[in-house]
Amino acid sequence: MIKLEDIKKIYNMGNSLITALDIKEFEIAKGDYISVTGPSGSGKTTFLNIIGLMDRPTEGRVFIEGKDALSLNNEEMSKFRRQTVGYVFQSFNLLPHLTAVENVMLPLIPYKTSFNLKDKAGKILTEVGLKGRGKHLPSQLSGGEQQRVAIARALINDPLILLADEPTGNLDTKMRDDIIGLFCDLNEKGYTIVVATHDSEVSNRSKKIIRLKDGKIFDVEVG
Numbered sequence: 146m147i148k149l150e151d152i153k154k155i156y157n158m159g160n161s162l163i164t165a166l167d168i169k170e171f172e173i174a175k176g177d178y179i180s181v182t183g184p185s186g187s188g189k190t191t192f193l194n195i196i197g198l199m200d201r202p203t204e205g206r207v208f209i210e211g212k213d214a215l216s217l218n219n220e221e222m223s224k225f226r227r228q229t230v231g232y233v234f235q236s237f238n239l240l241p242h243l244t245a246v247e248n249v250m251l252p253l254i255p256y257k258t259s260f261n262l263k264d265k266a267g268k269i270l271t272e273v274g275l276k277g278r279g280k281h282l283p284s285q286l287s288g289g290e291q292q293r294v295a296i297a298r299a300l301i302n303d304p305l306i307l308l309a310d311e312p313t314g315n316l317d318t319k320m321r322d323d324i325i326g327l328f329c330d331l332n333e334k335g336y337t338i339v340v341a342t343h344d345s346e347v348s349n350r351s352k353k354i355i356r357l358k359d360g361k362i363f364d365v366e367v368g
Contacts, residue, residue, distance in 0.1 A: 178283030180348035183357035231299030
């Protein structure tokens with residue numbers, strides 16, 4: 146479904162060139178549930194950003210459903226990303242003055258859809274365990290509930306892949322476990338998921354663990 150070839154991401158830091166990512170080849174199949182682990186600075190976020198077309202590599206190619214995504218111009222890539230990728234962040238990034246259902250609708254509000262956006266947002270909130278909470282503001286929800294809203298927002302476009310960058314980093318143990326359980330449920334329903342995490346409790350629930358060090362994959366563990 147997604148294939149990386151000869152990927153390098155290099156940053157110019159003053160007089161030095163820093164290689165943040167160096168991956169010869171990597172593939173993500175439909176239905177995968179992958180955790181990406183490694184110390185800070187190992188390239189986890191860069192890895193997600195390149196898979197999710199949030200950033201362009203310095204070298205290499207990214208294929209999504211056989212399409213060379215990096216051949217697109219910025220406008221085409223933005224549209225392609227909107228249609229194929231859902232992204233969940235560590236900080237929930239919810240707008241405080243919008244209700245839960247409005248926050249879920251937000252990514253697609255500027256665009257014409259073939260479905261009733263509010264109805265779909267409500268259905269996804271139910272799917273992530275927030276039935277009846279659609280009219281609540283973020284301040285009226287727990288941290289775990291806010292992250293569920295953020296996950297629902299990432300699902301509103303029916304993405305090919307759901308990417309999550311340290312999605313449990315701001316949650317306590319119980320809320321973390323609830324979110325892990327939600328990711329497992331979503332994967333069972335057919336969603337393809339890639340999670341970057343420092344937390345072994347999170348990574349151990351995935352089907353495959355990718356370990357990064359200095360921007361390179363040095364170990365792959367299949368559960």
